[in-house]
Amino acid sequence: MKNLEEYVRSIPNFPEEGIIFRDITSVLQDKDSLKLAIDQMQDTIKDIDFDIVVGPESRGFIFGVPIAYNLNKGFVPVRKKGKLPCETVEMEYDLEYGSAVVEMHKDSIKPGQKVVIIDDLIATGGTIEAIVKLIKQLGGEVVKIVFLMELEGLNGRDKLKDYDIEAVIKYE
Ligand code: PRP
């Protein structure tokens, strides 16, 4: 079997000139790499005490839900603005390409809950920084943040200095 990182497809100049897009569709479509990705991300949190998984739209859903299910926890989706039907809190942030607004339902995290955030990739860290702020606003405590991939050159960790972060695959 190949190493997990060999299944990630790297596409130069997508969606913009100068960006190397790390494509996970090639990881998801193969049963071996799908299992490796879920298992390796899950292993980083299997022994910690936490209450709930939070994952951002859309790639955070793909990894967050199976890991929450496997560890017998609930899952809270963070969505792009305008998609959630009940009362929300929202935060604007910048991405490697562009900017966006994310929302969470106000009642999605109960005060004092210990939260693990799961996403496919950290680039600038803007997405997760915004989500950490929302979780804090709702009274939750972020105890760990897990990514499949980290683009180290973009220094996303600098925005998240106070947090315990794991990335299974690292790119310079
Ligand atoms: C991508 C990726 C992360 C985020 C990382 O999501 O899945 O969530 O960007 O970038 P950052 O560290 O610079 O914030 P995107 O917003 O493109 O949405 P998608 O998953 O729906 O493609």
Ligand code: ADE
């Ligand atoms: N999200 C932000 N930057 C990305 C990249 N280089 N590849 C895949 N997803 C991304």
